[in-house]
Amino acid sequence: MAIRTMVGGIGRRTLRGIEEFGYITVLLGESLYWLFAGKFRHQPVRVPAIFREIMMIGVAAVGIASMLCFAVGVMLAIQGIDTLKTYGAESKVVIGIALSVTREFSPLIVSILVAGRSGSAITARIGTMVEAQEVDALRVIGVNPVRYLAAPIFLAMLVAVPALTILGDFMGILGGAVYSAVELQMSFGVYFDRTLEALAIDDIRQGLIKSAIFAVIIAMVGLSNGFQVRGGAEGVGRATTRSVVLSITFIVLADMVFTYFLNT
Amino acid sequence: MTSESQREAVIEVQDLVTHYGERQILDGVNLNVYKGEVMVIMGGSGSGKSTLLRHLLGLRKPTSGSIKLLGKDITRVSKKEMFAIRRDMGVAFQGGALFGSLSVGENVMLPLREHTKLDENTMRIMARMKLEVMNLAGFEDLMPSELSGGMIKRAALARAVIMDPKLLFFDEPSAGLDPVVSAELDELILRLRNAMKMTIVIVTHELESAFKVADRITMLDQGKILITGTVDEVRNSDIERVQNMLNRRPREEDVDTEAYLGRLTGKQR
Incomplete structure (x- = not known):
């Protein structure tokens, strides 16, 4: 009996997982469809809505994203100098910071921040709208909710997260430079020259590709959890938590997978 | 009959x-x-x-x-x-289902925006006409959160009938x-x-x-x-x-x- 319940549970959870994956795929497809084909069906995705989302997701997060990436840069410098001291190669810390910030830390930290800040907000907002029948109201007016609500968020996310990542690249390297200037008395000029020597276009590109993938994850997980809200205010709360946890989990897993493929 | x-x-x-x-x-x-x-x-x-x-x-x-x-x-x-x-068809939902991010006037105008190509002024006048019928004249610039329960229902009704549905x-x-x-x-x-x-x-x-x-x-x-x-x-x-x-x-x-x-x-x- 216990085994049957357990196996049944696993089966049900697997089914739900597949169902959710299917839902997200359809949502992604429809968002892309409306972004490209909306104009031809005389139901374009409204540009002001996209900019409003970019302001909320990207511009409003500039301060906190800068601070986090700066802190990560300083942290990498502290650890790097401490480790490299053993080999007397402290000055090589510049290369380590340049590569790890652009390839890894900036996209990851920025995405986790956006998932916590905007992913949750998206789920809460959409979920509240579902509960208040606002999404139904859109549908009966003849407005496709994916076009009106999802597509602007999706596009804004695709713009905002990579943009914040570029900012994060710069702030992380600046953090490293500030600490190195204090600890190693290395001037900013020298630090940035060496950074530019160490960096190839490919490093930046790798970070940006990842950040775009993370952006899709945050948008789709946030939106699908919002649209599938059930059970009143409590349901909205549960979906919001779930959205953040799932986003961050998928971001870290995707990071591992894509780092492997982008480096081999 | x-x-x-x-x-x-x-x-x-x-x-x-x-x-x-x-x-x-x-x-x-x-x-x-x-x-x-x-x-x-x-x-x-x-x-x-x-x-x-x-x-x-x-x-x-x-x-x-x-x-x-x-x-x-x-x-x-x-x-x-x-x-x-x-x-x-027009629908007035139980809780009104007005869009919280739009003003009352914008809410009422939304179906017009989606289904017609009228200019802004005409749409605004049409929205005011319906709000007038619902005794909500002068409330179009308020946000839904600023309305009472009865007003929300009437605003929702105004939005439902803006296209003169059958x-x-x-x-x-x-x-x-x-x-x-x-x-x-x-x-x-x-x-x-x-x-x-x-x-x-x-x-x-x-x-x-x-x-x-x-x-x-x-x-x-x-x-x-x-x-x-x-x-x-x-x-x-x-x-x-x-x-x-x-x-x-x-x-x-x-x-x-x-x-x-x-x-x-x-x-x-």
């Missing part, structure tokens, strides 16, 4: 069966609504009236059966045709309102019917307002239609469940001992 066969049915529901997951909600519902009448769909909680409304609005797909709105079967039409049908659906007009405001809303519904010649479908569990506004009443119970008829026909019906509903009597159900024991021991579903 002319006989039913001569009147034009604008809503025809035939053998509608629906499920929510595995639970059956509606069980073979047949219903005709004729042009220009106010049809009130009544029933207690769990009777399936809200589900029926969602199906009439094309928000859910039924298991079987057909729903014809203005002669078109909405369970089979293409997306494009459905979009066209939506121009002819069909108007109203979900629980009097829910959450005090008796005076609720009575005013009933007056407003009747005025709309008389002035704009709309066919109006109202879903409610409020007896008083149902009897006041209805031309005909349909009573649902456990997914089936108990009775469809004029106010008097329903009042004088000798069906026990109808009288239970009208007289607010708790229902007495025959207890099936076998099934009862089964449920208690958890051995039978």
